[in-house]
Amino acid sequence: MADYQTEALALLQQIMAVPTVGTDESLVADIIEDYLAPLLKAGVLTTSRVNFAPHRDNLIVRYGDGDAHLLGLTGHMDVVTAGDETQWAHAPFAGTVVDGRLYGRGATDMKAGLAAMVVALKRRAMEEPHPAHPVVLFATVGEEVDNYGARQLAAAGYADHLDALLVGEPTGAVIKPAQRGIIDYTVTAKGKAAHSSQPELGANAIDGLVAFHQAVGAAVAPLLAHSDPLLGHPTHSITLIQGGAQVNIIPEAASLRGNIRTIPAAGNEQFKAALEAAVHAVDIPGVDLSLSVDSTLVPVGTPADNVLVQALQAARTANGLEAASVTGDTGITDAALMCRPGTALAIYGPGNDTSHQTDEFVELTDFNEALAVYGSLLANW
Incomplete structure (x- = not known):
């Protein structure tokens, strides 16, 4: 040496x-x-x-x-x-x-x-x-x-x-x-607790996240179709989810976190717009969704x-x-x-x-x- x-x-x-x-x-x-x-x-x-x-x-x-x-x-x-x-x-x-x-x-x-x-x-x-x-x-x-x-x-x-x-x-x-760039985000759902034998008296926060999952898949699909010669396709993954307090209680709160890897042709601002559109597309009576973009690098x-x-x-x-x-x-x-x-x-x-x-x-x-x-x-x- x-x-x-x-x-x-x-x-x-x-x-x-x-x-x-x-x-x-x-x-x-x-x-x-x-x-x-x-x-x-x-x-x-x-x-x-x-x-x-x-x-x-x-x-x-x-x-x-x-x-x-x-x-x-x-x-x-x-x-x-x-x-x-x-x-x-x-x-x-x-x-x-x-x-x-x-x-x-x-x-x-x-x-x-x-x-x-x-x-x-x-x-x-x-x-x-x-x-x-x-x-x-x-x-x-x-x-x-x-x-x-x-x-x-x-x-x-x-x-x-x-x-x-x-x-x-x-x-x-x-x-x-x-x-690639990165976006970490959190979607929080607020509903109303109720006894699970009477779910109509509550508003299931987890239902809001399930609806968001479907909506965000459709919203980001056109962006995921883009490709870069060096970086390939962007990606979107939901990586954490939590909610509920007990098996016989309709959950009043739930949240999920997602991770996106972006490319120049499908950048951070475009993905943030898609996330916001997905949140606004969810219509579950009694459930409110909010989006937080936690970290972003282009x-x-x-x-x-x-x-x-x-x-x-x-x-x-x-x-x-x-x-x-x-x-x-x-x-x-x-x-x-x-x-x-x-x-x-x-x-x-x-x-x-x-x-x-x-x-x-x-x-x-x-x-x-x-x-x-x-x-x-x-x-x-």
């Missing part, structure tokens, strides 16, 4: 040892700043922080001056809970290496991608203190909950001048220049051959790797907030489908490959 790969692994293990489950991202920012300290002292790199909450700082690392041809790198510092740690074969915050795999929470999602970007940026800054084009790295808080850090940074204008944005989420040997669609995708393909070739396949991302990343109109997007990083799972891991070959590709990208940006 090359010296810089050993260095990168050590940094990754160090930041994985911090259990940033909705807290303490500032400790990871401290580690990154300590790692970059010689370059910060020399003025080759600069850092700043944007505080979100106590012990939760977003970190911004700047390399080069100006905004011409500005490349953004972004990765989040938080992780999801490890759950029942007794079920892990390897302690979730120990960063254990076994048979070429690094195990632990965040190994894939996405401290490996963040560490690889930090190390690649340091190596490039050491080689060339005065880059032809500037780079800015964002290490964000709270991505796993509601993209808290990215929301904060985007609202403050930190993403306004990015020509390209690389998101180091786990994709393996795949480049993703587009991602889809991000950029060309499959955008300038950053091309640069990543060239970086792979420079490292003896085959061209990566290009497809859309069905999930959500900080790109939903940080990618502005006209920004070239690529989601590309080390990792696999063990995100959020027990015994999450990253292959060290995958990690080292991303490290090399990031390095070549920065050298030729």
